[in-house]
Amino acid sequence: MKFEGTPLDSKQFAKELNVEWKGKLEYEWDCGIALSKFMEGLKEGKILARKCYACGRVMIPPRMFCESCFRPTDEWVELKDEGEILTFSVSFVNWDASRRKKPEVPAVIRLEGASENMGILHKLGEVGDTLEEVLKNVKIGMKVKAVWKKEKEREGAITDILYFKPVKRKK
Amino acid sequence: MAQKVAVLGAGLTKFMRRAKETGKELSFEAARMALEEANMDISEIDCVVMATAPDMFDGVHMKGDWLSDGAGAKRKPYMRSYVGGGSGVFAIIHGWYLVASGLFDTCLVVAEEKMSSTMPHPQGAFNAIYDQFLERPLGVNLLWIFSLEMMRYMHVHKIPLETIALVSVKNKKNGLDHPCTQKGIAGNYTVKDVLNSEVIAYPVHRLMVSPVTDAAAAIVITSEHEAKRRTDKPIWIEGVGWCLDTSYWTNRDLYYPKYVEYAARMAYEMAGIKDPRKEIHVVEPYDPFAYKELHHLEGLLLADKGEAPKLLEKGFWDRDTKDGIPSCPSGGLLGVGNPIAAAGLMKVIEIYLQLKGEAGKRQVRREVKRGLAQAWGDLMQVGTVVILSK
Numbered sequence: 328m329k330f331e332g333t334p335l336d337s338k339q340f341a342k343e344l345n346v347e348w349k350g351k352l353e354y355e356w357d358c359g360i361a362l363s364k365f366m367e368g369l370k371e372g373k374i375l376a377r378k379c380y381a382c383g384r385v386m387i388p389p390r391m392f393c394e395s396c397f398r399p400t401d402e403w404v405e406l407k408d409e410g411e412i413l414t415f416s417v418s419f420v421n422w423d424a425s426r427r428k429k430p431e432v433p434a435v436i437r438l439e440g441a442s443e444n445m446g447i448l449h450k451l452g453e454v455g456d457t458l459e460e461v462l463k464n465v466k467i468g469m470k471v472k473a474v475w476k477k478e479k480e481r482e483g484a485i486t487d488i489l490y491f492k493p494v495k496r497k498k
Numbered sequence: 499m500a501q502k503v504a505v506l507g508a509g510l511t512k513f514m515r516r517a518k519e520t521g522k523e524l525s526f527e528a529a530r531m532a533l534e535e536a537n538m539d540i541s542e543i544d545c546v547v548m549a550t551a552p553d554m555f556d557g558v559h560m561k562g563d564w565l566s567d568g569a570g571a572k573r574k575p576y577m578r579s580y581v582g583g584g585s586g587v588f589a590i591i592h593g594w595y596l597v598a599s600g601l602f603d604t605c606l607v608v609a610e611e612k613m614s615s616t617m618p619h620p621q622g623a624f625n626a627i628y629d630q631f632l633e634r635p636l637g638v639n640l641l642w643i644f645s646l647e648m649m650r651y652m653h654v655h656k657i658p659l660e661t662i663a664l665v666s667v668k669n670k671k672n673g674l675d676h677p678c679t680q681k682g683i684a685g686n687y688t689v690k691d692v693l694n695s696e697v698i699a700y701p702v703h704r705l706m707v708s709p710v711t712d713a714a715a716a717i718v719i720t721s722e723h724e725a726k727r728r729t730d731k732p733i734w735i736e737g738v739g740w741c742l743d744t745s746y747w748t749n750r751d752l753y754y755p756k757y758v759e760y761a762a763r764m765a766y767e768m769a770g771i772k773d774p775r776k777e778i779h780v781v782e783p784y785d786p787f788a789y790k791e792l793h794h795l796e797g798l799l800l801a802d803k804g805e806a807p808k809l810l811e812k813g814f815w816d817r818d819t820k821d822g823i824p825s826c827p828s829g830g831l832l833g834v835g836n837p838i839a840a841a842g843l844m845k846v847i848e849i850y851l852q853l854k855g856e857a858g859k860r861q862v863r864r865e866v867k868r869g870l871a872q873a874w875g876d877l878m879q880v881g882t883v884v885i886l887s888k
Contacts, residue, residue, distance in 0.1 A: 330678050331527035332512030332713070333519060340516055350557055354630075362631050386749070388632055394744055414653065414752060416645030417700035422638070424619035430700075433642045435650075435748045446748040448633050448642075458700055467653045485632045 361389045364403070366483040372475055376441055378402045384442040408473035409494060410438035413446045417461045429456050436471060436491055452490030470494040500598035504725035504732035505590075505886065507536030507718040508847040513680040513835030516614040517712035521556060525568030525610045528714035528840075532606065533570075536718040537728065543718070544602035546571035549579045549589035549609040551838035551875075554623035555616050569608035569716075581742070582627070583786065583875025585609065586715070586842015587882035591738040593719050594884075603721040610714040611837035620710050627877050629745075641707075643878055645699035647752040648789040652701060654753040655804035657792075659701055663692035664810050665788035666705050669826050672817055673833020675859035678844075680711055680835035692788075706788035708836035715843035717850070733853050736868065737771070737885040739764030747878045758797030758874065758881035765870070765883040766799075774799050778885070779866040780852050781823055782845035784874040785830040791815075794872055795825060797881065817862055824862040827852060842873035842882070849886050 335343060358366060361377060365388065368375040377389035381396040385404050393400050415434035419426055432454055435446035452474060455461040471491040481487040509531025511517075511524050519527070525548075533540065548569045553561050562578030569576075577596075579589040586609045593605040613620040624640035651657065666687060673684030687705060695704035725732040741764070743750065743757035750756070762774070771777045783794035792806035800823060801809055809815060814822030828834055828848035831841050849869035851857040868887040874880065 328677065330510055330512045331519075331531075332514055332517055332524070332678075334512060334514035334681060335516045335518050337516075343518060348557060356630055358631055366631075386746075388629075388746065394746070414646045414650035416642060416649055416702075417697070418639065418641060418645065419696075419700075420621075420639055420641050420698050422622050422625050424621045431637070433636070433638075433646065435646055435752075444749060444751045448636065448638075448748050450636060458697060462700070467649070484635055486635050 361391045365389050369485065369487040370481045370483045372478065374406045374408055374438060376404045376406050378404050385440060385445065387438065387441050387445055387447055404440060406441055407439035409470060410436045412465065412467055412469050412471060413437055413444070414467060415451060415465055417458050430458060430461060432461055432465065434491065449488060450490045451492065453492040464493065501600055502722035503594050503597045503719055503735045504722065505717055505719050505735065505850050506725060506728060506732065507532045507534070508850055509535065509716040510678050510844060510847060511714045513678045513711050513713040513837060515680060515710060515712070517612065521561070521565050521610050521612040522568030524612065524712065524714035525565055525608050528716040529568070529570050529606060529608050532716035532718050538604070538718060540570045542604055543570060543574065543606045544604045545575040545596055547577050547579055547589050547593045547596065547605060547607045549585035549839035549843065551580070551582055551585055551611055552623055554626060555611065555613050555620055557615065565610055568610070570606055581876055581880045581882065583784065583838050584842065584873045584880040584882040585839040585875065586844070587846060587871055587873035587884055588740060589839070589843060590717065590719070590735070590846050590884050591740055591882060594735050594738050597719055597721050603724045605719050606716065607719060607843070608714065608716040609839040609843035611840045612712045613710045613837065614712050641699035641702060643747065644787050645702045647878060648701050648787065650752040651789055651793055655807070657807045659693060660689050661807040661811060662706065662789045662792070663689045665785065665791050666692045666832055668816065669785060669830045669832040671833070672827055672860065673829025676829045676834045678713070678834060679829060680709060683709055683835055684829055684833045702787060708786045708831035711835035711837040713835060713837035713840045715840040715847060717843065717847060731854065733850050734887050735884060736887045737765035737769030739768070739883040740881065742876065742880045745877050745879060752878065754803060755793055755797040755874070755881060757879065758794055758872065759799060761881035761883045762798045765885050769885045771885070775823070778823060778868060778870050779864065780827060780849060780862050780869040781825050782828060782830065782848050782871040783825060784842065784845070784872055785826055785832050786836055788832065790874070791826060791830065794874060798870065798872060817860065820864055824864065827857065827860050827862050845871040845873065846884060853886055853888050
């Protein structure tokens with residue numbers, strides 16, 4: 328059987344005829360009913376979730392409808408800016424696949440007051456600059472707390488929380 | 499009552515990091531090969547289904563329509579199947595219901611991906627799958643979701659990294675025998691090699707990730723009477739299933755792919771399968787990352803939760819197993835390459851070849867009467883399953 332295809336390595340590719348296009352697209356997204364309120368909350372240092380009375384879930388990111396019950400949600404609930412790590416990673420790669428020396432530590436965090444498994448994506452900080460350090464300092468199930476931007480600098484965005492850092496146990 | 503549907507021919511191109519051919523040209527070559535095997539002319543094809551993943555890879559809006567000429571779709575009923583990485587298997591499901599419904603007798607299913615055009619790296623195109631309000635501002639990249647899911651899976655079941663590395667070892671070895679394998683992907687690696695490879699996003703190491711690939715795949719499917727008229731040994735589509743979970747991916751416990759289970763249950767029920775561990779004889783679960791194969795084998799109910807890694811250590815999923823279920827005998831995405839949509843259809847084609855006894859050096863040792871292919875994609879969200887039988 329013959330399989331078609333002409334593989335090119337990067338040297339060959341440079342010699343071949345190519346056409347280039349740099350698309351420039353810009354978007355502005357309306358934040359919607361639920362997230363506008365959520366982001367206003369962030370400006371004030373509050374993390375707001377939405378509760379569905381039918382299934383009882385306290386949901387973050389908040390939404391105006393419950394996708395499980397498929398009915399409107401009922402109530403705003405303020406969560407603590409502390410929670411536990413459900414999972415984390417130690418990333419040495421940027422969006423364009425270039426590498427970084429100091430890793431980023433993305434994590435899924437369940438904030439206190441949210442339902443089981445109801446995590447949000449954010450980053451951890453103050454946990455070390457190398458893989459070894461991060462693995463030593465971070466464990467799944469560990470308590471973490473939000474580190475906020477200064478109030479004046481907040482703009483109503485998820486980045487108003489700079490990162491989450493480990494909660495030091497009181498002795 | 500649905501009419502029975504058979505697979506009559508299959509075609510693949512080489513898998514390449516960068517192909518000189520355009521997406522249309524790749525599609526044409528795979529489609530032509532499938533038609534040749536089915537001994538059919540394009541005029542005998544009633545409808546065309548095409549799978550191809552994000553438009554962003556090609557920088558062509560609605561690229562399904564643009565590629566359609568290469569899939570033989572001119573002036574035919576044509577549909578694009580698109581559920582991200584799940585598209586390759588979704589396409590045969592799509593084709594199945596066009597024929598099973600009785601609407602058409604023959605369908606050409608083509609899957610294509612040309613990932614190499616995106617600059618500087620196709621990974622950038624994936625950033626747009628994240629939530630634009632709360633996730634993208636954090637400076638996300640595609641590796642994050644996989645490494646987060648892998649970490650959760652390993653944590654819940656206490657799976658050692660060495661065991662996950664064994665998936666790469668198995669698939670990269672199997673891939674050596676695939677005639678289309680991408681240069682530099684397959685090989686005889688050891689667990690140590692995998693664990694010594696670069697940490698990209700811990701716990702994901704370089705050799706646990708499938709590559710960027712250009713390729714196309716195609717199959718011809720027909721109704722029962724068309725199939726029986728043309729061949730003595732048709733391969734049947736016995737069951738299909740698919741399921742989409744919520745896009746709030748951080749609101750699910752990532753250790754288990756419930757949506758894959760639901761897709762599998764749908765397919766098993768359609769195929770009349772009561773005990774999949776006895777009735778599925780060869781399987782091609784989606785393996786873009788090493789842990790994903792194990793994760794999916796559990797979702798497919800072929801292993802209890804947390805048991806797939808233990809079975810792996812025992813050789814249960816090996817290609818030459820006598821009493822296990824060979825998994826990814828093709829080499830999978832880790833051993834052959836990962837042209838997103840075409841990778842899924844490559845898996846379907848592997849099951850087709852295994853059932854026909856035409857997989858050559860990759861032919862599994864145990865007797866096979868029924869096999870399953872599965873793909874996965876969107877935002878950790880979709881499971882697509884097809885069951886083929888002799």
